[in-house]
Amino acid sequence: MSKKLGFIGCGNMGKAMIHGVLASGKAQASDILASAKTESSREKNAAELGIRLTADNKSVAEFADILFLAVKPQYYEEVIAEIKDTVSDDEIIVSIAPGKSLSWFDEMFGRSLKVIRTMPNTPAMVGEGMMGVCANERVSQEELDTVLDLCSGFSKAEMIDEKLMDVVTAVSGSSPAYVFMFIEAMADAAVAGGMPRSQAYTFAAQAVLGSAKMVLETGKHPGELKDMVCSPAGTTIQAVRVLEEKGMRSSVFEAMMKCLDISRKM
CATH class of the missing domain: 1.10.3730.10 (ProC C-terminal domain-like)
Known part of the structure; x- marks a missing residue:
């Protein structure tokens, strides 16, 4: 059974990621639910991507097996406060934010969840991204491989030590x-x-x-x-x-x- 993918945020990076997984056949449109703040953004992205969109972040968190937090870093605390009681222990959280450590997510969610940190870049919009990846100990190798396979639709990815994630921000x-x-x-x-x-x-x-x-x-x-x-x-x-x-x-x-x-x- 294919994994259900949730994207909170459907701006340039979120859209690039969704387009990549769809174009590569890694997921079907019916497997994806994304959120966007404005009605115009929801209508535009639904027409361009063929996926379902909503204004409700909680419904995305409830839907997803793998939840991508694709908002700007300054909105992470607000989004996590909104969804933290909805996210299940089995759900995989994928962050694209610089500066937000794996331990930071434990603090924000109030418990230890399956979290994968990534640092993508804008060439993902043309399928030529470069991404650094690290994960906490709750993420199994199989789960990590699943996320890496999804991301291969829009980006090259390499596993790195978390202490190098800030270097990835600078170099790519x-x-x-x-x-x-x-x-x-x-x-x-x-x-x-x-x-x-x-x-x-x-x-x-x-x-x-x-x-x-x-x-x-x-x-x-x-x-x-x-x-x-x-x-x-x-x-x-x-x-x-x-x-x-x-x-x-x-x-x-x-x-x-x-x-x-x-x-x-x-």
Whole structure:
């Protein structure tokens, strides 16, 4: 029998997760119930996803075998206070919030439940997400495998120690924003050189996509791959020199460390 999936929250990330499990055949629309605050959001998501939506978080918690808390972190306490007496001991809670530890959920629910922490990222919206995962001792290996299989519909996932979850927030959770800025900057330069903007975005974005794929599929060190592009006395090595002089490495490092610091304080 297939598991019933509940999603409290159906914003960008919740919608991406639902779309992924449906598109991959990991679940059927009839197996999913989601909640959304506004009527317009419920109508829009019902039409786009073909699932049932409600304004009642408690009904989602009561329906689900696996309950995804897909709201923003600042709403977690409010949502948990609303559903904590409805969630059963056999239900699996899946969090996507940074900074909310496994022990924090015990405190908020007032008892120890089956909780899995995840940190997805927005590329899940196009089926190319990256997700860190950890779970408490109440979650069995079979239950964990079930959730990982569901998530594989929209994201790659790796099990990590909980102490590294804040690092995941910095290295993959927030980093798409840095990459988008990099693509935008490259496109701006291409436009300055005379290329139409829409074409500039295509060239810049595809270059980033292809470069990332080379890192993942060749197994080569990023520095080695960089050297493959940098011909002696060529154009690329001169561009790399400018990036080094302008502090690209240190800026990225400092940005990620700032993100990590904030995440640890949440």
